[in-house]
Amino acid sequence: xxxxxxxxxxxxxxxxxxxxxxxxxxxxxxxxxxxxxxxxxxxxxxxxxxxxxxxxxxxxxxxxxxxxxxxxxxxxxxxxxxxxxxxxxxxxxxxxxxxxxxxxxxxxxxxxxxxxxxxxxxxxxxxxxxxxxxxxxxxxxxxxxxxxxxxxxxxxxxxxxxxxxxxxxxxxxxxxxxxxxxxxxxxxxxxxxxxxxxxxxxxxxxxxxxxxxxxxxxxxxxxxxxxxxxxxxxxxxxxxxxxxxxxxxxxxxxxxxxxxxxxxxxxxxxxxxxxxxxxxxxxxxxxxxxxxxxxxxxxxxxxxxxxxxxx
Amino acid sequence: xxxxxxxxxxxxxxxxxxxxxxxxxxxxxxxxxxxxxxxxxxxxxxxxxxxxxxxxxxxxxxxxxxxxxxxxxxxxxxxxxxxxxxxxxxxxxxxxxxxxxxxxxxxxxxxxxxxxxxxxxxxxxxxxxxxxxxxxxxxxxxxxxxxxxxxxxxxxxxxxxxxxxxxxxxxxxxxxxxxxxxxxxxxxxxxxxxxxxxxxxxxxxxxxxxxxxxxxxxxxxxxxxxxxxxxxxxxxxxxxxxxxxxxxxxxxxxxxxxxxxxxxxxxxxxxxxxxxxxxxxxxxxxxxxxxxxxxxxxxxxxxxxxxxxxxxxxxxxxxxx
Numbered sequence: 001x002x003x004x005x006x007x008x009x010x011x012x013x014x015x016x017x018x019x020x021x022x023x024x025x026x027x028x029x030x031x032x033x034x035x036x037x038x039x040x041x042x043x044x045x046x047x048x049x050x051x052x053x054x055x056x057x058x059x060x061x062x063x064x065x066x067x068x069x070x071x072x073x074x075x076x077x078x079x080x081x082x083x084x085x086x087x088x089x090x091x092x093x094x095x096x097x098x099x100x101x102x103x104x105x106x107x108x109x110x111x112x113x114x115x116x117x118x119x120x121x122x123x124x125x126x127x128x129x130x131x132x133x134x135x136x137x138x139x140x141x142x143x144x145x146x147x148x149x150x151x152x153x154x155x156x157x158x159x160x161x162x163x164x165x166x167x168x169x170x171x172x173x174x175x176x177x178x179x180x181x182x183x184x185x186x187x188x189x190x191x192x193x194x195x196x197x198x199x200x201x202x203x204x205x206x207x208x209x210x211x212x213x214x215x216x217x218x219x220x221x222x223x224x225x226x227x228x229x230x231x232x233x234x235x236x237x238x239x240x241x242x243x244x245x246x247x248x249x250x251x252x253x254x255x256x257x258x259x260x261x262x263x264x265x266x267x268x269x270x271x272x273x274x275x276x277x278x279x280x281x282x283x284x285x286x287x288x289x290x291x292x293x294x295x296x297x298x299x300x301x302x303x304x305x306x307x308x309x310x311x
Numbered sequence: 312x313x314x315x316x317x318x319x320x321x322x323x324x325x326x327x328x329x330x331x332x333x334x335x336x337x338x339x340x341x342x343x344x345x346x347x348x349x350x351x352x353x354x355x356x357x358x359x360x361x362x363x364x365x366x367x368x369x370x371x372x373x374x375x376x377x378x379x380x381x382x383x384x385x386x387x388x389x390x391x392x393x394x395x396x397x398x399x400x401x402x403x404x405x406x407x408x409x410x411x412x413x414x415x416x417x418x419x420x421x422x423x424x425x426x427x428x429x430x431x432x433x434x435x436x437x438x439x440x441x442x443x444x445x446x447x448x449x450x451x452x453x454x455x456x457x458x459x460x461x462x463x464x465x466x467x468x469x470x471x472x473x474x475x476x477x478x479x480x481x482x483x484x485x486x487x488x489x490x491x492x493x494x495x496x497x498x499x500x501x502x503x504x505x506x507x508x509x510x511x512x513x514x515x516x517x518x519x520x521x522x523x524x525x526x527x528x529x530x531x532x533x534x535x536x537x538x539x540x541x542x543x544x545x546x547x548x549x550x551x552x553x554x555x556x557x558x559x560x561x562x563x564x565x566x567x568x569x570x571x572x573x574x575x576x577x578x579x580x581x582x583x584x585x586x587x588x589x590x591x592x593x594x595x596x597x598x599x600x601x602x603x604x605x606x607x608x609x610x611x612x613x614x615x616x617x618x619x620x621x622x623x624x625x626x627x628x629x630x631x632x
Contacts, residue, residue, distance in 0.1 A: 075392065075460065075461045076461035076464065076465065077392060077464045077468060078465035078468050078469070080468070081465070081468035084385075088377075088379065088381060157379070158379070159353065159379045159381075160519040160520065162379050162380070162382070163380065163381065163382035163385070163520065163521070164520065164521040164524075166381060166382055166384070166471050167382070167471055167472040167520075167523050168472075168521060168523070169468050169472075170469045170470075170471075170472055171523075177521065181519075184519075219462075219466060219469070219539075220466065220470070220535070220539060221538045222535065222538070223466075234523075237521065237522040238521055238522070280581075281581035282582075
């Protein structure tokens with residue numbers, strides 16, 4: 001007798017959420033709509049002790065649909081720790097961690113489902129349009145900084161990777177631990193022809209604001225001064241092969257070169273960013289010697305620019 | 312509901328863990344009836360079976376076995392996250408317990424302090440800097456759970472890579488300017504100095520571990536944790552104390568040596584300069600590079616003569632001719 005694998009036994013969806021009642025309702029409505037292909041999959045909502053009534057919204061959905069589980073934490077453990085916890089609790093072969101503010105379109109789902117059922121891929125990408133970067137691999141890595149852009153194979157989340165995920169909570173991108181593991185073992189990525197997620201999410205708050213969402217007292221200096229470019233570069237430390245790391249850093253920007261990446265990504269934050277020395281030390285240790293030179297020059301340029309701007 | 316609850320974190324330490332449990336659950340132990348949650352980090356050496364056996368005998372034990380090893384530090388954070396009673400005491404699996412001072416502890420707990428310090432090998436009575444250092448030992452204090460707010464938990468998760476998540480709670484207590492009573496007779500003492508690698512136990516290969524973890528060592532993790540204190544003066548005192556320790560004792564000298572030979576030397580050096588406050592900063596800034604030169608230009612024979620590093624170069628050049 002042939003055992004038929006179904007999508008329900010292959011994929012689970014986890015939604016970490018905190019205080020986003022309207023957005024979450026929209027996301028859940030889309031996932032459970034009749035035309036949604038994942039409406040029968042196991043959906044777990046991890047509520048990080050929201051206090052705006054989000055729990056009532058989730059409870060309504062959980063009462064209506066038997067496949068929705070509601071986990072409410074008594075205290076807010078932080079968004080990134082909540083993501084890490086999602087990776088820890090995933091049990092089915094594939095896990096898709098969806099943010100609470102995403103929109104979906106299901107036209108291109110077919111190819112993704114075929115790939116999912118084959119079980120050959122380590123990470124399946126769900127988006128195509130806004131792959132930034134100049135090389136294919138760098139594009140993929142950059143794309144995967146966006147959490148729901150990847151459907152991850154849970155077999156890759158071993159104890160060691162889980163520990164890395166928890167250690168990387170401080171670098172804004174816990175999920176890059178899994179990506180780096182797949183890169184280290186030369187795993188396979190599935191690139192879709194179409195895309196199933198809309199180009200932009202509804203909440204446009206910058207990542208570094210979401211990082212400490214819900215916190216109001218004193219935080220680590222490292223945490224206060226973290227922003228996405230530094231977190232991203234620090235996360236790349238987990239790639240074992242330095243050449244691969246330099247290659248990704250070199251091609252991750254829309255234009256060619258590490259210099260333009262620094263100029264682009266650090267620009268917005270440079271004036272906000274108080275303790276340059278600390279983050280600079282971290283970034284330097286990840287870069288190749290030549291990239292270090294570029295980085296120093298770019299930072300000097302940025303400093304000059306901000307100097308003129310304020311005057 | 313009990314006022315105090317106990318957590319025990321463990322991973323692959325069958326012998327030591329059962330010793331600890333004998334001390335905690337023994338006939339003469341005053342805490343044997345308190346609720347005890349054991350967080351087993353997916354042990355593979357038979358610890359889990361031993362614990363399951365024990366949990367059958369004692370009804371107050373709640374056994375939780377993670378399906379994967381989440382790392383020792385994440386396990387500590389998890390214990391504090393799960394605490395529900397008014398006070399929580401998180402125990403490690405390799406320490407020595409002596410409950411003769413339990414009555415005093417109970418009297419102190421009745422006064423509802425933010426925390427009761429139950430270890431004193433680090434002289435916590437000498438001042439807040441010493442106290443903070445003592446609290447880097449996980450079972451060193453019984454904390455009131457209302458200290459563990461959402462913010463504290465977040466700091467705790469951010470500190471996982473700094474080796475001391477428990478210091479987030481200690482910092483919360485010190486930031487609130489709470490009075491922390493200290494027991495004269497300690498309930499717990501550290502049995503042996505754990506190595507830097509004790510936090511990495513369970514990873515299959517060292518190279519697989521995040522460099523933030525594998526390249527971290529006590530001194531740097533502690534310096535990073537000091538940042539969680541709000542009071543700048545206290546930060547200064549803590550870093551001066553850390554420096555005094557580093558400078559005087561040979562063991563810490565070796566640790567500086569490790570910092571020098573470290574893969575991430577430059578990052579760590581600049582970070583340490585940034586994190587150290589006050590006098591310690593200037594000392595570190597100048598002494599470490601000079602140490603660097605000493606070690607760089609010396610071998611067993613030339614160690615004494617090359618204090619400045621240059622003499623050695625000259626000697627070497629002379630031999631060449």
